[in-house]
Structure formats: structure tokens, C-alpha cells
Amino acid sequence: MLKAVKALFQRDRRFLFGFIVIAVLFVGAVLAGFSPHDPRLWNVVPRDLPPSSKYWLGTNSMGQDVFWQALWAIRNSLVMGAIAVISSRIIAVAVGLLAGYRGGLMDRLLMTVTDSFVILPLLPILILITSIFKSRLSVTSLGIVLGIFGWAWDARVIRSQVLSLREREFTYTAVLSGMSTGKIIFREYMPYIFPLITATAMNNMLWAMGMEVTLAVLGLVSLEIPTLGTMIHWAVNSQAMLLGFWWWILTPVVLCVFIFLALYLLSLSINEFLDPRIRVQRLQGIKG
Numbered sequence: 001m002l003k004a005v006k007a008l009f010q011r012d013r014r015f016l017f018g019f020i021v022i023a024v025l026f027v028g029a030v031l032a033g034f035s036p037h038d039p040r041l042w043n044v045v046p047r048d049l050p051p052s053s054k055y056w057l058g059t060n061s062m063g064q065d066v067f068w069q070a071l072w073a074i075r076n077s078l079v080m081g082a083i084a085v086i087s088s089r090i091i092a093v094a095v096g097l098l099a100g101y102r103g104g105l106m107d108r109l110l111m112t113v114t115d116s117f118v119i120l121p122l123l124p125i126l127i128l129i130t131s132i133f134k135s136r137l138s139v140t141s142l143g144i145v146l147g148i149f150g151w152a153w154d155a156r157v158i159r160s161q162v163l164s165l166r167e168r169e170f171t172y173t174a175v176l177s178g179m180s181t182g183k184i185i186f187r188e189y190m191p192y193i194f195p196l197i198t199a200t201a202m203n204n205m206l207w208a209m210g211m212e213v214t215l216a217v218l219g220l221v222s223l224e225i226p227t228l229g230t231m232i233h234w235a236v237n238s239q240a241m242l243l244g245f246w247w248w249i250l251t252p253v254v255l256c257v258f259i260f261l262a263l264y265l266l267s268l269s270i271n272e273f274l275d276p277r278i279r280v281q282r283l284q285g286i287k288g
Contacts, residue, residue: 015269021262029075037065039072039226051247058247061238070251072226076139077209080227083143084208085201088151093197095155097185100162117152125149126211130220137222146208154200161196165189195274202267206260213256228252
């Protein structure tokens with residue numbers, strides 16, 4: 001795994017860019033804990049001040065320091081995305097492994113459930129859920145809700161990989177040697193599955209954070225919790241651009257662009273690195 005990461009750093013600038021962006025944002029999320037103000041409080045600093053040496057990213061119309069508010073927003077958005085990824089990976093890996101390895105009736109039942117989630121109109125359903133539980137949706141609960149609805153495609157990808165592994169010789173050898181199903185899956189299959197889980201996790205986090213921004217802009221999440229989506233919501237509702245408070249709306253928008261671009265490039269880079277056809281082309285180029 002470490003060799004693969006090192007190879008990506010050396011050969012793919014997209015991976016390097018995405019990794020640096022996420023690392024910088026992670027450091028910012030950690031620094032949010034040193035904020036001099038509670039991010040939920042209003043009127044703790046003078047209102048509507050432009051960026052300066054004292055207020056690096058200015059202040060907003062609610063009397064909040066945009067810099068520290070942005071750090072808290074990054075922290076909450078990343079935590080929400082991570083929770084969504086973890087919860088969806090648990091479901092996707094469990095369903096994909098069981099369906100692919102067991103086959104038969106188990107496979108048909110699990111794939112029926114998976115296909116049901118694939119064809120669901122997720123945005124209307126999430127709008128309905130968040131509008132009902134709006135005031136009770138914390139960062140954690142929203143991440144879990146998004147994770148529950150974000151696993152189906154990845155479960156199918158994992159299942160297809162397991163179906164391929166099941167027909168290889170080492171699987172027959174493991175079965176004939178009396179190895180249990182759990183040991184076969186975790187000892188024999190997991191080294192092949194883990195890179196795939198990592199690649200799909202980037203896509204899932206991108207989807208989850210994008211969905212949070214969408215729901216927050218519509219005002220369907222708890223607006224007291226600072227996230228990138230709620231920052232945009234308050235800036236738009238307060239007509240920040242019309243009033244000339246460009247720093248207020250531009251800060252979360254630029255952060256969203258960098259996060260989405262970084263996650264997309266990481267996913268693209270890892271997917272291409274794992275693609276066997278591209279591996280062969282790369283090896284042929286090295287030999288040539």
C-alpha cells in the first residue's frame with residue numbers, strides 16, 4: 001500500500017495536488033479548535049468588515065469572523081463526509097463481499113436490495129427526510145443518513161471484483177485447505193479489495209459533501225452548525241454579493257471548489273492507477 005502511494009506521488013501530479021489540498025484543509029480543521037469565538041454565536045466581532053490584518057477574511061453581517069467560521073465549516077464538512085464514507089463503506093463492503101462470494105440466492109436477494117437503492121431518486125428522498133428532521137440533524141446524523149443512501153453503486157463494484165477473485169486458483173486452494181469464509185475474505189480478498197474501497201471512498205465523499213451543500217443552501221439542515229453549505233446559505237440569504245461583501249460568499253465557494261477538485265483528482269488518479277489496462281501500458285512504456 002505504501003509503495004502504491006509513493007508511486008502515485010512520483011508519477012501523478014493530480015494525486016499530489018489533491019493530497020496537498022486535503023492535507024492543508026485537514027490542518028485548518030484542526031486549527032478550528034483554537035478559535036477565540038464560539039462559531040454558533042453572533043455579534044462577537046464588528047459586522048461587515050473587509051479582509052484586514054486583524055480579520056484575515058473579513059467579517060459577516062452576523063458579526064462573525066469569516067476566517068474562523070470557515071475553519072469550523074471545513075472541520076464539520078470533512079467530519080460529515082468522513083462519517084458518510086465510513087458508514088457507506090461498511091454497508092457496501094459487507095453487501096459486495098457476501099453477494100460476490102456466496103452467490104446463488106444470497107446474491108440475488110442482496111442485488112435486488114442494491115438495485116432498489118440504485119434507482120431511488122435520492123435528492124427528493126433526502127429533501128423529505130431533512131425537512132422532517134431538520135432541527136435534529138447533527139453533523140453525525142446527517143453523515144449517517146447520507147451513508148445509508150450512498151453505498152449501492154460501490155457495493156456492485158466490489159461484488160464484481162469478488163466474483164472475479166472467486167474464480168481464481170488461490171480461492172480453490174484456500175477452500176480445499178479448509179480455510180473458513182472469513183479468513184478467505186480478509187486474508188485473500190482484502191488486499192485486492194482495499195484499493196478499490198479507497199478509490200470509491202473518494203467518489204462517495206465527493207457526493208456526500210456536495211449533497212450536504214445542496215441541502216444546506218436549500219435550508220434543509222440545521223443552520224446553526226457551521227458547514228460550507230450553511231456558510232453559503234447565510235451569505236446568499238443576506239445578499240452578500242449585492243451588498244458588496246464578496247469575501248463572505250467567495251470564501252466557502254472557493255473552499256468547495258478546491259475540495260471537490262481535490263477529491264475528484266484523487267479518485268481519478270487512484271482509479272487509473274488500479275486499472276490493469278493502464279498498468280500494462282505503463283509497463284510497456286517503461287520497457288520501451
